[in-house]
Amino acid sequence: MIEFVLRRLLAALPVLLLVSLISASIMELVPGDPAALIAGQGATNIEIANIREQLGLNRSFVARLGGWYHDLARGDLGNSILLNRPVTQAIAERLPVTLALAGFALLLTVAVGLPCGVVAAVYANTWIDQAVLTFALIGVSVPNFWLGLMMIVLFGVMLDWLPAGGYVPFSDDPLGWVRCLILPGISLALLQVGLLARITRATMLEVLQQDYVRTARAKGLPFISVVGKHALKNVMVPVITVIGISFGLLLSGSVVIETVYSIPGMGRLLANAVFGRDYPLIQGGLLLTAAVLVLLNVAVDVLYAVVDPRVKYDRR
Amino acid sequence: MTGAEAAAVAGEEAPGALDKPVSLWRRLRRHRLCMTGAVIFGCVLLLALFADLLQVLPPEKMQVRLRFKTPDFPYPLGTDNYGRDIWSRLVHGARLSLSIGFAVALVTGITGTLIGVAAGYFKRLDSPLMRSMDALMAFPAILLAIAIAAALGPSASNAVIALSVVYTPRTARIVRSTVLVVREMDYVQAARACGGVDLWIIWRHVLPNCMAPLLVQLTFIFAYAILAEAVLSFLGVGPPPPAPTWGSMIAEGKDYLREAPHICLIPGMAVALVCLGINLLGDGLRDVLDPRLRVQIG
Numbered sequence: 119m120i121e122f123v124l125r126r127l128l129a130a131l132p133v134l135l136l137v138s139l140i141s142a143s144i145m146e147l148v149p150g151d152p153a154a155l156i157a158g159q160g161a162t163n164i165e166i167a168n169i170r171e172q173l174g175l176n177r178s179f180v181a182r183l184g185g186w187y188h189d190l191a192r193g194d195l196g197n198s199i200l201l202n203r204p205v206t207q208a209i210a211e212r213l214p215v216t217l218a219l220a221g222f223a224l225l226l227t228v229a230v231g232l233p234c235g236v237v238a239a240v241y242a243n244t245w246i247d248q249a250v251l252t253f254a255l256i257g258v259s260v261p262n263f264w265l266g267l268m269m270i271v272l273f274g275v276m277l278d279w280l281p282a283g284g285y286v287p288f289s290d291d292p293l294g295w296v297r298c299l300i301l302p303g304i305s306l307a308l309l310q311v312g313l314l315a316r317i318t319r320a321t322m323l324e325v326l327q328q329d330y331v332r333t334a335r336a337k338g339l340p341f342i343s344v345v346g347k348h349a350l351k352n353v354m355v356p357v358i359t360v361i362g363i364s365f366g367l368l369l370s371g372s373v374v375i376e377t378v379y380s381i382p383g384m385g386r387l388l389a390n391a392v393f394g395r396d397y398p399l400i401q402g403g404l405l406l407t408a409a410v411l412v413l414l415n416v417a418v419d420v421l422y423a424v425v426d427p428r429v430k431y432d433r434r
Numbered sequence: 435m436t437g438a439e440a441a442a443v444a445g446e447e448a449p450g451a452l453d454k455p456v457s458l459w460r461r462l463r464r465h466r467l468c469m470t471g472a473v474i475f476g477c478v479l480l481l482a483l484f485a486d487l488l489q490v491l492p493p494e495k496m497q498v499r500l501r502f503k504t505p506d507f508p509y510p511l512g513t514d515n516y517g518r519d520i521w522s523r524l525v526h527g528a529r530l531s532l533s534i535g536f537a538v539a540l541v542t543g544i545t546g547t548l549i550g551v552a553a554g555y556f557k558r559l560d561s562p563l564m565r566s567m568d569a570l571m572a573f574p575a576i577l578l579a580i581a582i583a584a585a586l587g588p589s590a591s592n593a594v595i596a597l598s599v600v601y602t603p604r605t606a607r608i609v610r611s612t613v614l615v616v617r618e619m620d621y622v623q624a625a626r627a628c629g630g631v632d633l634w635i636i637w638r639h640v641l642p643n644c645m646a647p648l649l650v651q652l653t654f655i656f657a658y659a660i661l662a663e664a665v666l667s668f669l670g671v672g673p674p675p676p677a678p679t680w681g682s683m684i685a686e687g688k689d690y691l692r693e694a695p696h697i698c699l700i701p702g703m704a705v706a707l708v709c710l711g712i713n714l715l716g717d718g719l720r721d722v723l724d725p726r727l728r729v730q731i732g
Contacts, residue, residue: 136569147585255717259657259709261664264684264702271691271698370574374665378688388577389669392584400581408572 195402205402216383235318257312266305468718474711538659550609567603653716
């Protein structure tokens, strides 16, 4: 088991290396002089020279890359230009908020998407099925940030049921914390709910046609327990993958949702970095998110092996 | 003899060959949801094509005295915070959104096919190409697109570049998996045994048999790209103002949600409608072209 985990981690290493290389190269895409762009119009030559120095633009790309890896090895992602402080510090401060939001959205996704998919498969080709599929299709088509704005108008302004934005830390006011996560959580989760419901339904339909399901039914087991025990377990394997992917999408979706709801999380930090052309912060955020996702994929692989005994540890 | 016919002669089923257009159309026409999607998409396409004729005012024309008008004559969808006619901006935005979506699908289709075929057909290239694709796919799509667009600078063509970089690996992966199957088919082996040049075999036998999954994938990428472009414009890294993109219209409306929610409401509904149409179309195409996946729709 440990060997399996280690081997998966080792296999992820080249991808991680490439990921860091891509993150490091983002600034090379900037046409012209990044320092002048960051400083903005009307900046003095000295200011521009300072920023150039700060970004290491005086050195060659290879030297800068070497410096980036050297710092990375020490857990240093450079300094944010806008905030004038270490990128890692800025992100670490905001990360818990984003994790809370993404976690809440993931909870919603699983709590709504999974049952919807199962019910749709059980009642395939009835109006219930149609309703779930329509809902899923709408979830995939509606832009989530726009939905967020519309929910602010409806629930935050017109009905005044929930806060229209902002964030209350859990330690200050647990109830307020939940209240201000509800709307952004729903906006963020909608797309994933649609995806998860569709995948669950498709997998469930396949599983329900299997011989062992028929056998269980023939034994006289109630349909509910056949679906709940025999079928659901087999549905879980692809579903875990989707949940793993979902978490990544939720993390990146937070960039725009946190902007809409003025939530001080990592997403809003990165959105502001984009506005302010704060390249070190963009690069750091990109690298961290991708690294988390690569490791999450490894975790999903390991989880497969735990959930599904047919997945062998010792072969790839 | 096309690849599909060669396959038929060889008694094998090609995994992803396209049917003749006529029979394809006949089957698509019976797919009610697909036709609904086609009609929605067709309507928006017409709006985009005839935007210049349909506009009430030029989309960038500001009228300070006529700000925040609710939908009424002569401005069917009202005016925005600069007194610009929302309807005119909407139809021109359709042109912009559809062009960007189409460009992304086209570029992605070409680069994804090149990479996918190279990786799938030439074993030596497989590992380096696909590991690079894996690395690109490790980034959340939207986040990478935002970062690239932010680095390149806000413009329509840079949005296309950013989104194409993001969606190419996904396309390449699908093409590669089809090529891996096709290249083992007897008719490809036969062509090779006859001394066929690799590039000729790819063009004549491999590519035609990869078209179906590619087409389905590109339809969905079209929809994703329109959604993602709205996000980029919303965050200010899409085409710069005063370009009438749907995303930037939503962004401008968000400061006036209380007073004039229609500024925000209308372009968002347009995005949702177009994506719904394209997704329906894509689902239908998948049902018809890719029977292995039919279960997913039912």
